[in-house]
Amino acid sequence: MRFSALTQRIGGDGADAWLTHYEAVAARERGEDVIVLSVGDPDLDTPAPVVERAIAQLRGGDTHYAPAAGRPAVRAAIARGHAARCGQAVSGANVVYFAGAQNALFAASLLLAGPGDEVVTFEPMYPTYPATLEASGARLVRAPAGPGFRPDMKALAGLITARTRALFWASPNNPSGVVLDDRELGVIGELAQRHDLWLVIDEVYAGLAPGGRIPSLAARLPERVVTLGSLSKSHAMTGWRAGWLIGPEELARRAELLAMCMLFGLPGFVQEAAIAALAGAAEAEARIREFCRARQARFAAGLHGIAGLEPIAPQAGMFMLLDVTGLGLSGAEFARGLYASQQVSVMDGAAFGRATAGCVRVCFATDEAALDAACTRIRRYCASEPSATRVGSG
Ligand SMILES: Cc1ncc(COP(=O)(O)O)c(C=O)c1O
Secondary structure, three states: OOOOOHHHHOOOHHHHOOHHHHHHHHHHHOOOOOEEOOOOOOOOOOOHHHHHHHHHHHHOOOOOOOOOOOOHHHHHHHHHHHHHHHOOOOOHHHEEEEOOHHHHHHHHHHHHOOOOOEEEEEOOOOOOHHHHHHOOOOEEEEEOEOHHHOEOHHHHHHHOOOOEEEEEEEOOOOOOOOOOOHHHHHHHHHHHHHHOOEEEEEOOOHHHOHHHOOOOOOOOOOOOEEEEEEOOOOOOOHHHOOEEEEOOHHHHHHHHHHHHHHOOOOOHHHHHHHHHHHHOHHHHHHHHHHHHHHHHHHHHHHHOOOOOOEEEOOOOOOEEEEEOHHHOOOHHHHHHHHHHHHOEEOEEHHHHOHHHOOEEEEEOOOOHHHHHHHHHHHHHHHHOOHHHHOOOOO
């Protein structure tokens, strides 16, 4: 039987990047002594009022269809939170509720580009980006990273062509934790105006930035900025699949049509719980920031002084890149060797782009005992002359 061309665009390296992670999760579920540091899923409970609201809604019979774009109250709550964060005057009419930022990213991809178009994104990038952005039929153009994994602005300007429709990036970045600053945003904003581009900014980690604030173009360029977000990271609600797209009303109307084709509405009881979550956003974000600060410090202390391993502290977020080139290994070799010999799963930096190929990405937002044990195992692995015993490299 034959499948569509789309199925070829959504396979590939990005999907493969998760294989070791899934293997590790399966092993852990079988009861094996595996430590999973390969996914950004904070080890915190969903805030209690959010759970209570969902349960009350379920008990009250909130189990029927909901509007495709999301309930007006959740859209309005998302708009208020966005306006408070970045100063852009928006209402619920600018918002469409999606099943997580990933779902909103997919929607933005389909709504803004198509066959014959190009979309640009910055390396390093979250591994779902290539498949998600090429699903539309557009060609993905990767802007290289400069020093400190920050986007190379000079290279960026040279990548824009008459076919370019949009720039997509995440700030804070996954995996580097880089938060784009006003100068960088100024350059991007000028390019966008000169070439009439959409700017799609994945702010799934915004609440984890210092004070929950990041520099933003949304208020300055409201006609072309699309903001994606969710409750996954800020509220430790990854499994609830509650996220959004915010943009010009004209875009939101089209996003609603897409949501109608794709989802026909998401669970109402989750939307009501999301309203409760948004009402407690300040406390939830402060909680996750403090959690990440403490775990990051613990992890950095646990790795201190390991020869050949260079931890790179993030500006924000729940990930740390470890440069392993000093051990004579690539990120892929380190990730494979560490998992095979110590049963600690981390992500190969190459999954995020060329600049991070000598690194692995570790999520430190996990429980303290696992983090301490992981540090011991990583230290043991690094002391075992891993470059002399490469596992299945190639
Ligand atoms: C940069 C980035 N964007 C989007 C997502 C997906 O988030 P959500 O759970 O809201 O779909 C993630 C998840 O790790 C991410 O790191």
